Amino acid sequence: NPLSAIPGPWYSKWTDMVLTYQWLRGKRTAYVQQLHEEYGKVVRISPYEVDFSSISAAKQIHSFTRPLTKTNMYDAFRNANGSCSVFDLRDLKQHARHRRLLLGSMSEASLKSVEHIVQERTALAMEKMGLEMKNKGAVDVLKWWMFFSSDVIGELTFGDSFRMLEQGQMNQYTSDLSNLTKMFGVRMAFPRLIMLASYIPLPLFSSAVTTHNRMNTYAVESIRRYEKAAKAEPHNPKPTLFTKMFNANEETLPHVEVVANAQAYIIAGSDTTASSLTYLVWAVCRDPSIKSRLAAELGALPDGVKDEDLKALPYLNQVIQETLRCYAAAPANLPRNVPAGGCEIDGYWMPEGTEVQTQAYSMHRDPVVYPEPERFNPSRWESPSKDMKDAFMPFGGGARTCIGMHLARMELRIATAKFFRAYPNAKLSTLDGFCDEDMEQIIFFLIYPKNKRCLIQAL
Ligand code: HEM
Numbered sequence: 292n293p294l295s296a297i298p299g300p301w302y303s304k305w306t307d308m309v310l311t312y313q314w315l316r317g318k319r320t321a322y323v324q325q326l327h328e329e330y331g332k333v334v335r336i337s338p339y340e341v342d343f344s345s346i347s348a349a350k351q352i353h354s355f356t357r358p359l360t361k362t363n364m365y366d367a368f369r370n371a372n373g374s375c376s377v378f379d380l381r382d383l384k385q386h387a388r389h390r391r392l393l394l395g396s397m398s399e400a401s402l403k404s405v406e407h408i409v410q411e412r413t414a415l416a417m418e419k420m421g422l423e424m425k426n427k428g429a430v431d432v433l434k435w436w437m438f439f440s441s442d443v444i445g446e447l448t449f450g451d452s453f454r455m456l457e458q459g460q461m462n463q464y465t466s467d468l469s470n471l472t473k474m475f476g477v478r479m480a481f482p483r484l485i486m487l488a489s490y491i492p493l494p495l496f497s498s499a500v501t502t503h504n505r506m507n508t509y510a511v512e513s514i515r516r517y518e519k520a521a522k523a524e525p526h527n528p529k530p531t532l533f534t535k536m537f538n539a540n541e542e543t544l545p546h547v548e549v550v551a552n553a554q555a556y557i558i559a560g561s562d563t564t565a566s567s568l569t570y571l572v573w574a575v576c577r578d579p580s581i582k583s584r585l586a587a588e589l590g591a592l593p594d595g596v597k598d599e600d601l602k603a604l605p606y607l608n609q610v611i612q613e614t615l616r617c618y619a620a621a622p623a624n625l626p627r628n629v630p631a632g633g634c635e636i637d638g639y640w641m642p643e644g645t646e647v648q649t650q651a652y653s654m655h656r657d658p659v660v661y662p663e664p665e666r667f668n669p670s671r672w673e674s675p676s677k678d679m680k681d682a683f684m685p686f687g688g689g690a691r692t693c694i695g696m697h698l699a700r701m702e703l704r705i706a707t708a709k710f711f712r713a714y715p716n717a718k719l720s721t722l723d724g725f726c727d728e729d730m731e732q733i734i735f736f737l738i739y740p741k742n743k744r745c746l747i748q749a750l
Pocket of ligand 1 (some may be wrong): 306359377378390444556559560561563564567619620621625683684685686687690691692693694695696698699
């Protein structure tokens with residue numbers, strides 16, 4: 292077996308049990324990073340999986356022109372009706388068909404027309420956060436960023452927000468969203484058992500299935516709301532990120548696939564932005580010199596500043612870049628299949644059927660590319676080297692790069708700017724024993740802070 296030449300712990304040749312155990316603890320990503328530290332940039336992590344953490348391998352695996360296909364791990368993300376979305380489609384042609392319908396409205400130029408929605412939702416989030424700080428002495432920013440990001444994606448995609456900011460409290464929908472990461476972890480680790488979940492009386496399996504079914508219902512309901520609004524105003528339908536998809540005929544895109552994509556947007560577009568904003572605020576508040584430099588840059592701006600002006604702010608963008616490096620929202624394995632006939636990657640022969648992968652978590656912690664990788668140091672982005680830019684992949688890479696990347700960056704800029712302009716003295720709260728341990732990164736496919744809270748005070 293050509294894979295036997297690949298460095299790694301002896302047991303990786305025989306079993307994936309250690310990997311699955313770490314996966315279930317939300318620690319697989321950190322475990323694979325440990326293996327890289329011990330064995331180098333190419334590690335065999337199971338009998339059939341190899342993880343790479345080099346720029347050359349990442350470029351080959353996540354190519355624009357000849358991308359390797361996603362593995363069956365992505366079946367765990369399939370919609371409850373069995374249909375695929377742009378996220379989990381494995382067939383390259385079908386994927387390109389979905390992506391074509393979505394990409395135009397996600398470009399930087401198109402997103403300018405929806406900036407006002409992001410601005411309005413951020414303003415409401417600030418108001419609500421201020422009230423919570425006043426009433427309770429601290430605000431749970433994770434909760435409010437989650438309400439904010441799911442409202443934004445709801446309004447931009449379906450023409451109507453989920454009104455989470457107005458309601459201001461967790462409900463079934465937001466609690467499902469916040470449990471999704473773990474739920475997908477279970478689905479990925481035990482794909483066969485999940486299929487039998489209705490016969491297995493274990494809460495872990497059955498709740499993974501019911502949450503998954505409810506996500507489908509949220510997508511169906513959101514589309515129904517859009518259709519109702521469009522019927523009420525047939526000559527002036529509100530343009531949304533989904534307009535092209537809604538207008539595609541049943542032959543181009545069956546309705547069940549529209550639903551699958553709606554669900555993908557709800558999931559991919561909320562938790563990711565919310566956890567990025569949460570870790571950003573936490574990391575900035577932990578370091579008074581970073582905070583005062585950021586607050587000074589933002590404080591000098593006039594009121595009503597536009598995203599175009601924020602793009603030009605050096606320190607704000609360095610802080611965002613460093614947050615995406617240290618706390619990438621999807622930092623785990625992005626596995627791909629080695630094509631028929633096999634291929635060579637970084638000098639090793641990969642036989643057909645091998646699953647090759649990269650994880651941003653490791654790419655972002657290479658000490659040669661990013662000295663002192665564990666240190667949150669926005670200034671490292673003042674004049675980044677080519678390797679820093681090439682190794683940076685919080686949004687994946689190549690033909691499967693995140694479709695919501697520009698939207699996410701816009702949200703991060705606007706929300707960070709408004710937060711530190713409103714609360715330049717924000718600091719970590721110790722209310723209810725909140726401490727750094729709460730923020731330990733738990734990573735299944737996405738990341739979340741261990742105790743699912745982040746308390747900040749500013750008064
Ligand atoms: C900071 C926020 C975000 C991060 C870090 C992030 C990260 C990622 C990553 C790493 C991938 C590649 C996954 C893979 O190769 O398996 C991805 C794909 C994707 N993301 Fe994001 N994402 C973010 C926000 C968003 C938003 C706001 C949306 C809104 C719709 C979105 C929608 C998608 C979709 C649809 C894909 C699949 C693209 C494809 O396969 O063609 N993401 N994202």
